[in-house]
Amino acid sequence: MDSPEIPPSDRREERPPASLPLPAAFLEFLGENGLDPALYSKADTIPRYIRLKPGMESSVVTEIESELKCDLMRVSWLPDFYAIPPEIQIAGSKAYQQGKIYGIDAASGAAILALDVQSGDHVLDLCAAPGAKLCMLADMLGSSGSLTGVDVAKHRLAACRTMLQKYSLGDRSRLFVADGTSFSILPVNSNLGSMEAFVGIEDNGSIFSEWTSKRSWKDRQKSKKAKAAGSPHLPSTSEPELIYYGKDSGLVGLQKRYVLHPSTDAAACTSGYDKVLVDAECTHDGSIKHIQKFEFWGWKTLDRRVLNVERTGNLLHLQLGLLTNGFKLLKTGGSLVYSTCRCVSLHMQI
Numbered sequence: 001m002d003s004p005e006i007p008p009s010d011r012r013e014e015r016p017p018a019s020l021p022l023p024a025a026f027l028e029f030l031g032e033n034g035l036d037p038a039l040y041s042k043a044d045t046i047p048r049y050i051r052l053k054p055g056m057e058s059s060v061v062t063e064i065e066s067e068l069k070c071d072l073m074r075v076s077w078l079p080d081f082y083a084i085p086p087e088i089q090i091a092g093s094k095a096y097q098q099g100k101i102y103g104i105d106a107a108s109g110a111a112i113l114a115l116d117v118q119s120g121d122h123v124l125d126l127c128a129a130p131g132a133k134l135c136m137l138a139d140m141l142g143s144s145g146s147l148t149g150v151d152v153a154k155h156r157l158a159a160c161r162t163m164l165q166k167y168s169l170g171d172r173s174r175l176f177v178a179d180g181t182s183f184s185i186l187p188v189n190s191n192l193g194s195m196e197a198f199v200g201i202e203d204n205g206s207i208f209s210e211w212t213s214k215r216s217w218k219d220r221q222k223s224k225k226a227k228a229a230g231s232p233h234l235p236s237t238s239e240p241e242l243i244y245y246g247k248d249s250g251l252v253g254l255q256k257r258y259v260l261h262p263s264t265d266a267a268a269c270t271s272g273y274d275k276v277l278v279d280a281e282c283t284h285d286g287s288i289k290h291i292q293k294f295e296f297w298g299w300k301t302l303d304r305r306v307l308n309v310e311r312t313g314n315l316l317h318l319q320l321g322l323l324t325n326g327f328k329l330l331k332t333g334g335s336l337v338y339s340t341c342r343c344v345s346l347h348m349q350i
């Protein structure tokens with residue numbers, strides 16, 4: 001007897017179950033979102049990706065192949081991206097230690113590509129840490145324009161600073177510890193005509209001199225206070241804290257109050273960012289490797305971190321806040337890309 005035709009909506013039932021012992025609540029959540037649980041047991045078949053720092057000679061590829069003992073498969077649609085087998089670790093390799101390659105997902109590359117960064121753009125990355133996308137943005141920017149990275153978690157943003165320095169990509173960058181839902185500092189723009197008035201005026205140390213890793217007494221007191229309060233994250237009312245700026249970020253020689261003053265929505269329309277990336281905090285359920293970690297962390301943790309209704313509600317609120325503010329900071333004619341680890345990438349232009 002012929003087997004009856006199965007309507008597409010029921011075909012999911014036929015798929016083999018995931019070999020991970022996913023908890024019932026998570027299976028239900030996947031079902032509600034039309035996602036196949038079998039996906040979550042396939043991490044060992046998904047390649048890893050690396051990005052070769054642009055400008056490297058092609059002979060470097062052969063060198064890296066022999067060092068990592070695997071083929072580097074060029075990703076045709078993503079410049080400088082290569083797929084490598086999932087079991088290959090890059091952290092111990094010379095190529096990684098010397099800043100010739102870094103690990104970054106193809107999905108992250110796709111989000112940056114969609115932003116279409118051009119040399120001379122003023123670019124804002126509103127959730128920048130730990131910084132793989134930030135590095136790619138800095139590379140795309142080339143030798144003019146600026147890059148501003150914002151993240152609410154200072155220790156994570158410090159990792160961005162380390163990355164920018166390691167890959168020599170920080171010259172046009174500045175990094176602010178700030179709440180991305182209310183951040184309102186605009187790029188240092190050549191079209192703010194009165195800028196000359198602020199340049200070079202000595203004002204009791206309130207002018208930016210070249211950035212140094214040595215922290216001032218005031219900064220050290222600030223971090224002591226934050227530590228004592230037990231919070232790694234700033235309260236939303238805190239002032240943005242600039243933890244890094246490069247020598248060509250446009251800040252050196254400018255008065256601090258000129259750079260750090262908050263903007264209005266009207267000013268952003270004319271002097272805002274050309275490109276904004278909102279790579280928002282999310283539940284991470286779209287990251288197969290991330291979900292696999294809960295086998296070790298315990299599925300109860302998954303309930304608490306991913307499925308908890310209060311947390312997902314708060315996340316939605318946060319994501320909307322980040323998206324709304326990112327949009328406000330765009331210059332007229334600029335573009336914004338919104339992405340999460342579920343690879344949803346939304347491109348908007350005003």
Ligand SMILES: C[S@@+](CC[C@H](N)C(=O)[O-])C[C@H]1O[C@@H](n2cnc3c(N)ncnc32)[C@H](O)[C@@H]1O
Pocket residue numbers: 108126127128129130131132133134150151152153156178179180181279280281282318341
């Ligand atoms: C998905 S991660 C970003 C990944 C990053 N774009 C990259 O490519 O490495 C989300 C980031 O958003 C940050 N975040 C959470 N709430 C935030 C807020 N209110 N403002 C700014 N950043 C926030 C988190 O600290 C986290 O580093």
